[in-house]
Amino acid sequence: MADATTSSGAASSSIPADLAAETLPSLYRTMVLARVMDERCLSLQRQGRIGFYVPLQGQEAAQVACAWALDAADWVFPAYRELGVALVRGVPVKLLLDQFIGNSGDEMKGRQMPNHYGYRRFKFVTASSPVGTQISHAVGTAMAARRRGDAICTIAFFGDGTTSSNDFHAGLNFAGVYRAPTLFFCQNNQWAISLPRERQTASETLAMKASAYGFPGVVVDGTDVHAVYRVVREARRRALAGEGPTLIEAQVYRLGPHSTSDDPRRYRSDAELAQWKERDPIARLKHELLTLGLVTEESDQKVWEAAKELVGAALKEAEATAPVDPRTMFDDVFARPTPALEEQRRAMDGLLKEGVVRP
Amino acid sequence: MVQAINRAMFEAMRADPNVLVLGEDVGVNGGVFRATEGLQKEFGPDRVLDTPLSETGIVGTAVGMALYGLKPVAEIQFVDFIYPAFDQIVSEIAKFRYRSGGQYPCHVVIRSPYGGGIKGGLYHSQSPEAYFAHTAGLKVVIPSTPADAKGLLLSAIFDDDPVLFLEPKRIYRAVTGEVPDGDHRVQIGQAATVRPGSDVSVFAYGAMMPPALQAAETLAAEGISAEVVDLRSLVPLDEAAVLASVEKTGRAVIVHEAPRFCGFGAELSAILAEKALYSLKAPVVRVTGYDTPFPYALESLYLPGADRIAHAVRATARAA
Amino acid sequence: MSPDDALVPLTYDPTELDRSLAGWRRTLLDGYRWMLLARALDRRMLGLQRQGRVGFYGAATGQEAVSVGAALALTPDDWVFPGLREQLIALVRGHPLPTYVHHLFATDLDPARGRQMPCHPTARDVRYVSMSSVIGTQITQGVGLAYALKAKRQPGAVLAFFGDGATSANDFHAGLNLAGVWRTPVLFCCTNNQWAISQPVERQTGVRELAQKAAAYGLPGRRVDGTDLIAVYREVRDALARIRSGAGPEMLEFLLYRMTAHSSSDDPTRYQAADWMSRAAARDPVPRVERFLLDTGLLTEEARGRLAEEVDREVRAAVAEAEAAPPPDPASLFQDVFASASPGSFGR
């Protein structure tokens, strides 16, 4: 998304106060791209072409508008559902598909499950599966950046369920004590797999948990790109001004399953889903663009088609990319393989050559 | 196997009102692997608790419940996510009885799917039994058949001691078999010689049993008679069965999917070195996962399979 | 100004006291006696520790009003999950002092066979749960036991104690969150002595009053003067009454002054301001209650002297008994790892 990076990652500290009308179409295009890619990946998983997938549908506005309010120099600590953020940061679609497939083009070298990616050059840190661990990481990086005198913030993405995790508590507490320039962006999509938000914690809002750590928490409608953008921008301003961290609770809804291994009909009603579908963030922004005359039904059609084409072409390339070289399995355990690892690599090589095992 | 585990929990909960299940997504959703399917419907949300997302909380509260005489069966959704509860398991559960002079036994059962082979990458594949087997005061049980899963889980739930019950998720559905009805128990601490043999002893457990047995089958056709022993319980370990087998065959191959270094095989090898050295005709060989984090794309190379096991057994059988 | 003049008087409602002076008299005198005993024990044990006669000692000097006030507000059905400095609760609830001192000396008569460090007693006889040294782990455990009480429809509530430092621990977060969701009968008691070893509470967390943290879990939280025996007693009693009536869990923060080193292994001059102890002295819970008792005529000078001598004698007798007792039987090393010795290599 070239236009996405240029618009969000331009000169630091010159992030505009509000989302200007001219930026809305490009923000919208990123949301559409995320949706198109999501749908494509769900079908790829059903066809067995990728092993697993975590969809983000319903959370595009929160993710894209949030990422839009960041500077390219800020560090992002994602969970596993942040495709929209990755696209705004400029991660090429092909690279993401390489990761989902786990081929030799994957910068994670095929080691992680789909959706668990990270790209150093986009300051998008590699995600793991255990929920919440990225939260304390983000605080540590923020403290380090401040020590070095870098005027950046870090941002941790996580879900409503993750507010119960140990690292939420530790991370926010440390951020409060050290007044770390960190943004805690909680996408409250109302569900942690099958556990509804109200069974997750007895506190009235998730945002108010910040008060336990001595800094502000804000609730924002996560289907409203303007509101999200403003809140994130203000939190970022505070962070850089030395006023400390902010917890942001973006209220959204997970329109899809938790992952391709999940069947949400087991635990939630169609009525609830239907209600939230009416607040589909993409439809909402499209409506605004139509009203502003920034798109027409016709040009919108083209936006979707362009996204599909982009994804289709990238997929073709990704599927043609060679599988990972088995010998790379022993790299990156340490900076240099230990003698024992070299021995294991040779042993595996031997087994491969003798045909005892096959890749 | 997953049905057998489910049956065991039904039986236990029907037999004893003190048995209670808690974990993430175990109620309405029946567990992400459906191991707890139907339990909440029958026993209600106060005995089958959908908990907030906190392993620390799940296991820590299970401890308190156990202190008061409930028999909590806590589920950790994937054993890869057990580490927030590591403190409660290692510092608390395993030490409560001892540190209180026997006044506060702490009988918690923790069930958790473990192991690779489901394309789960680094965090849905690990096999961390050695960390726990190293902890005094904690029993560690790993079934490999549906009948054992039921029998061992029932024994675990009605044991006096805390038990970590690791379930080989890769064979949750792949391995089927007869499961006795009713209160079928398998005593914790007894290995099973699943396939008798005379040339080489193969020790395995959990998801490594099917490939170990398959390897034995292949080797039988080549005239090598492998004895396959399913350890079933790592703590307590059926040392007598291990030693008896090696005294008979004089050769040992140990199989586990966890990394080799300080894996459970290291303990077995040490026991053989200490107590069976004079019976050994060949060096002990380990077929294990490699000393790398668990890879996603290359998991089939990482995991010991029947071919790798057969290769090692063959070499051991031929070693002079 | 003598230290006594600087003493902050106890806050109390005279009408409440007047209405049932007989009941209060017993409560306060009892409490006072226990506080004197605790002080005598701390003094004696720290002395013995310096002489090398016990390996370690963690005093609770300055925190006696919390343990005593809470213990007096409990019924025998209630359970206590102690933090680091609540051993006195076990004694007030009836655990014999000599048994506790056997524990301090790790003798064969310690119910836990000398397996734990000093000040980690187990007293099942008084529903006082065995603690580990790991900060915070008892909090979730207390919530679990409270859940079991509710599930089994048993009377009683749980008191889970922890320090200010422990509010940063994982189990604090998990425990309060689960209690909020499950509405278990548990009272969280935070003994904010303003220090976690060398870390002052202002650097422990970004929030000024720890009681505020309760709101993050949907629970009420209150700050209480933890050096005021009357206030502690009243707040715990009232909170327990609410909890027993099904109003759900609560948290109390007891503001305290740690009047000793963190433990016998610590040197607070390295990190505490010079005036810390004099500020603490103004809120020393023992003279505060003593002054109150003398002023209101509940205690005479003569009775005071007699009590001081009595508790001293008790402590000396218990210490003498424990010092004469044998160390644990070596065979006990292998007991209680499991319910019964297991097969395999264990214990051979």
Ligand SMILES: Cc1ncc(C[n+]2csc(CCOP(=O)(O)OP(=O)(O)O)c2C)c(N)n1
């Ligand atoms: C420590 C840990 N425990 C359990 C899991 C399994 N798990 C994966 S996602 C998830 C729910 C997360 O919910 P939430 O934080 O709301 O994020 P969402 O998936 O809704 O975006 C659970 C329980 C995990 N990944 N890590």
Ligand SMILES: Cc1ncc(C[n+]2csc(CCOP(=O)(O)OP(=O)(O)O)c2C)c(N)n1
């Ligand atoms: C998990 C853990 N980390 C560190 C320690 C070492 N330690 C013992 S006491 C203590 C401070 C505890 O402070 P607080 O909770 O305020 O209790 P206090 O000692 O003031 O009563 C520390 C850091 C420990 N026991 N457990």
Ligand SMILES: [Mg+2]
């Ligand atoms: Mg969620």
Ligand SMILES: [Mg+2]
């Ligand atoms: Mg403290």
